[in-house]
Amino acid sequence: MTVLTRTIEVTRTYGDVTALDGVSLEIHQGELVGLLGPNGAGKSTLINLLVGLRRPTSGTVELLGGSPMDASVRRGIGVTPQETGLPTSLKVGETLDFVARHYPVNRKDEVVERFGLADLIKRQIGSLSGGQRRRVGVALAFVGDPKIVFLDEPTTGLDVEARRALWDGIRAFHADGGTVLLTSHYLEEIEALAQRVVVVGGGRVLADDTVQAVKRFVGVRKVSLAAPELPDLPGVIDTERRDGRYHLVTGDSDALVVALVKSGLPFEDLEVQPTSLEEAFLAITATEASHV
Structure with missing residues (x-):
C-alpha cells in the first residue's frame, strides 16, 4: 500500500513540555484513520506536524513523498x-x-x-450559525481534490443531524478512494467512521489497529445491573449510574461478578456485554496513566 504520510521517531517539545515522544506512524492510501487521545495527548500537535504547521524537534515527517513544509506538497491535502x-x-x-x-x-x-451546501451558497458567512460555519469549514477541506484530508474535531458543536450529514460526506469521499485522518471527542464518531484507530497518550502511540482489534486487545467488558448500591469491586475501570442502573467497565468481568455475589448485597438484571470503543479507550488511557 502507498504511504501518503508518515512520522519516524518524531519528538516535539514546547519548552519543558514533551507533546510527542518518539512517535512513528504511517497513513496509507485509502485508509480512514481515527486518532484518539485525552486532552493534551498530542493529537493536534501530530496533525500540525503532518500538515506543515509545526516542525518536529527531532525525527522525520514525510507528506506525499516530500516535506510538509513544501507548499507545493501541501496542495495535495485538505485540512480542517x-x-x-x-x-x-x-x-x-x-x-x-x-x-x-x-x-x-x-x-x-x-x-x-x-x-449539502446548496441552500447556503448565497448567504454571507457572517449570517451563518456556528454549526453551519463548521459545516462549510469541513467542506472546504475537500474542494481541492485532495489525496489526504486531515480533520481535527470536524463535528464539534454540531447537532446530531448535522453531524451525521457530515459523516455521509466523509464516507462518500472515502468510498471514492480518498484518505482521511480525523480526531474526535465523540468516540461513537470514530467507531462509526474509522477502519483503523490510533490511540495516543502521554505523547506516545498506545494502540494502533482496527476498531475490533483494539476492543479485543484491551479485553474489557461492560457489566450493568440494577442495585441500590455497590460494594468495592475489583478491576473496575469506570463506573456510571444511570436510570437506576450501574454500568461498570472492567478488565475481569468474572472476578467482578464473583465478588458481587460474595458481597451479599441485593442486585438484579445483571448483563455482561462486549466493550464499545469508548470503554476500550478508557481502559487503554487508564493503563497509561497508572504507569506515569
Whole structure:
C-alpha cells in the first residue's frame, strides 16, 4: 500500500513540555484513520506536524513523498483545524470559489452536493450559525481534490443531524478512494467512521489497529445491573449510574461478578456485554496513566 504520510521517531517539545515522544506512524492510501487521545495527548500537535504547521524537534515527517513544509506538497491535502476563521463578509459560494482557485483541479460542485451546501451558497458567512460555519469549514477541506484530508474535531458543536450529514460526506469521499485522518471527542464518531484507530497518550502511540482489534486487545467488558448500591469491586475501570442502573467497565468481568455475589448485597438484571470503543479507550488511557 502507498504511504501518503508518515512520522519516524518524531519528538516535539514546547519548552519543558514533551507533546510527542518518539512517535512513528504511517497513513496509507485509502485508509480512514481515527486518532484518539485525552486532552493534551498530542493529537493536534501530530496533525500540525503532518500538515506543515509545526516542525518536529527531532525525527522525520514525510507528506506525499516530500516535506510538509513544501507548499507545493501541501496542495495535495485538505485540512480542517479545530478553529476556523472564515471571512464573514464573503458569501459561502464566494468562499468556495476563492479556495478552489488555489488548486489545479477542484471539486467545488461535488462538495456542495456532498455536504449539502446548496441552500447556503448565497448567504454571507457572517449570517451563518456556528454549526453551519463548521459545516462549510469541513467542506472546504475537500474542494481541492485532495489525496489526504486531515480533520481535527470536524463535528464539534454540531447537532446530531448535522453531524451525521457530515459523516455521509466523509464516507462518500472515502468510498471514492480518498484518505482521511480525523480526531474526535465523540468516540461513537470514530467507531462509526474509522477502519483503523490510533490511540495516543502521554505523547506516545498506545494502540494502533482496527476498531475490533483494539476492543479485543484491551479485553474489557461492560457489566450493568440494577442495585441500590455497590460494594468495592475489583478491576473496575469506570463506573456510571444511570436510570437506576450501574454500568461498570472492567478488565475481569468474572472476578467482578464473583465478588458481587460474595458481597451479599441485593442486585438484579445483571448483563455482561462486549466493550464499545469508548470503554476500550478508557481502559487503554487508564493503563497509561497508572504507569506515569
